[in-house]
Amino acid sequence: MQTPLQSRILEQLRLQLSDEARSGDRLNEAEIAEQLGVSRTPIRRVLQQLQDEGVLAFEPRRGFVVKDPSALTKKMANTVEELLDERVMRDMAIGLLNTVVSERALMQRYSVPNGVLMSTLRRLMRDRLVEPSPGRGWIFADVSPRAMADSYRFRQILEPAAILSDRFVIDRPTLQSLDEDHEDAILRLYELDRPRLFDLDARFHRTVAQGAQTGELVNAIERQNNIRRVTEYIGFVRIERVRQSMMEHRKIIAALLDDDRQIAASLMQIHLQVSMKETFVYMEDDLESLRGGKVRLMPELSPESHNDHVTLE
Template sequence: MNDSSPRSADRVHEQVKAMAVTYRLRPAERINEVELARQLGVSRTPLREALNRLAAEGFLTTEPNRGYTVRPLDPARVLTLYEYRAMLETAALRLACERADDAALAELAGFAALSRDTPEEDTEALRLLALDEAFHERIAALSGNEEMLRSLRSLNERIRFIRWIDMRKGRRAATQEEHGRITAHLRARDAEAAAALMQTHIARRLDQITDTIRAGFAEIYTGNALAAQALGEVA
């Protein structure tokens, strides 16, 4: 196989991104390009292209003569991402409330109900989180602003591991109930109530994030089921 082809480069990018998103590449770990290329069965050329793209996307950091390092799992940094998410999603929601037609909002309500009623045993790991991400991205899509949707998708990838740990700590029931209430406010065209609830729904305090990260480190070093599932999907 010609692993310098665009298709191969894209595939390597998706594989390494899955490793970074799920912290199979461990926090603050310096990447050994030779070992990673061997592990993936590719040459250094598509791997280096993938690493450059991931650094530009915020998953890795890079320094001259030091190569690439995985983003740290740092509470203060994660808090900034949640703050950005709250600002972005409440703005998108207000636009959706103004621009989406009744049929689109009814479809959103149907999706929220379907997600709520899906048995938990069928929604382990990525499946459970995918339903939650899809709900929020559907609202962003209803804003009619493609840049907001693109930004939210990128942000969701960067906090996916933390949100997965959060879900495993028993937030599913509260999350699904709040989705229903947000949708009801949207259908009533009550942008203020919807935005206030979305802010509460997303917001996290620094101590909450610290507790979640502590649980995340335990997962990273004792199996990391999210990484196993994600990497199986992109293999």
């Protein structure tokens, strides 16, 4: 199993090799270790993994050389853009992309070609997390801790009120299906990755908002979901909170199915208050860990990782 350090090294080497490597190029362990500021041991293990993937070969007296750059391209075809999405969102979350940034600066920062960068920026534009500036740069959304706190306060006002609105419609089939998905997720909590857990969470809040039959309200909740999606890459809530949160969702759904909107609104208010409190308990420590490179992007959940963090409400 890779360590977080090896995962970061592998990510960086794949990006560099995909952009620069030619068949026959020699890789110098000592130079790579010095460049990345690590010892040669994790470098060697990562190079061995690339050898197993067919990207590199080991030659006596030469060491590791590039064997088949196309193998790297194939391997990365479905992952490089996802990795870039994660890296950009991480940097947004820790405050490194809070000004207007040019495309050239972004390409240099992440060592990716323009096509890969633009794919990520288009996805972020779709989620209204970035927009082009009047010049030639890009403006990133504010996802700082202060923005997160404002988001929670806004939702504490909006979501319970949506449930009590006079046009609210209880869509029983949709709510029942959503409840079944929650039940399944609770049973398979350690089998599901973070994006799937977050998507279920976002779907719950979107479904409740849709009941109010007001487009602007749904758009507002989608916007808040997108802001939270960025912080997913840090994870401010412990895994046990994830389980509890989904149980709270089920209680709200049950109240709606009982046509008791007063209870559902009260439960939603309490749910958001608890979620906000739990989010900020570990936020500063998690941000510091991420800044220091101690947190791996998108770690998988497992029964052995009870202290992993996941953003979920």
